[in-house]
Amino acid sequence: MSPAAPVSLPSIEFINTEATVQDFATAVTLLFEPAPPIVQHLYSKRPYPTYSALIDETAVLLANPDKYLTLEEQLDVINAHPRIGAAKANLSALSLIEQGYTPEDAAKKVDATATPSQDDEVTQATLKRLNQEYEDKYGFKFVVFVNGRPRNVIIPVMEERIKNSTKEAEMKVAMSDMVAIARDRLKKLNVA
Structure with missing residues (x-):
């Protein structure tokens, strides 16, 4: 993240x-997206x-969600995350960077004059289709620790997770990746 990060955490x-x-x-x-539970x-x-x-306390919560959260609350937590490839205007500054946009993109959010490349358009269309397939199969959004990968x-x-996983496995992966995302965000915010 650039030194002029658009977000900060208050003191503990x-x-x-x-x-x-x-x-x-x-x-x-800032760490977990808007997840009231x-x-x-x-x-x-x-x-x-x-x-x-x-974050450690959240890891305990999300590693044992049935102990602390109803199924509806678990789905609310997972669905708090933006879709992979969501429109830049709908992403938080940290989500933009995590999904492979530059810090400059994050600062601008949307550049109305920018024309996406044909590859970008194909990628966006594929992600839109896969998001829908995933949500149709599992009933919640796809969550992955992108970590700046394109x-x-x-x-x-x-594609692999749609083809070869189960709802229960995907919920566990989503919860685990949410903690990894939060730890990475905290590190990028330079806070202990």
Whole structure:
């Protein structure tokens, strides 16, 4: 991420002592996207010595979702993430970078004058189709720790998971990858 990152987290001290539920949700959303079930769980478990400890608590929650969340809440958490290849205007600054856009794209969000290449158009159309196939098969959005890989590299990953996985396995992968995404975001935000 560029030094002029468009987002930042408040101090952990603020989160632990002064933050309203809304303040807390805003901070947690930077790490996990807008997922109220995660916010509610984490808010009730305060204080945290570090943001890393907050993510560790989320890892426990998402590794044992049936213990803490209803099925509907689990789906809400997974569906909080944007679709792979979603329109740039609909992605958070961190999601833009994670999905392979440059920091400059993230700062601009949308360049109305930019014309996508034919390869980009094919990739976008393929991702749109695969997102629909995945959601039709499993009933929730595809989540993967993209980690800056180009969108076209995700296509075979999606195809493999559509072809050879189960709903239960995909929910576990989604929850696990959400934690990996949050850890990566925290590192990029230079916060412990």
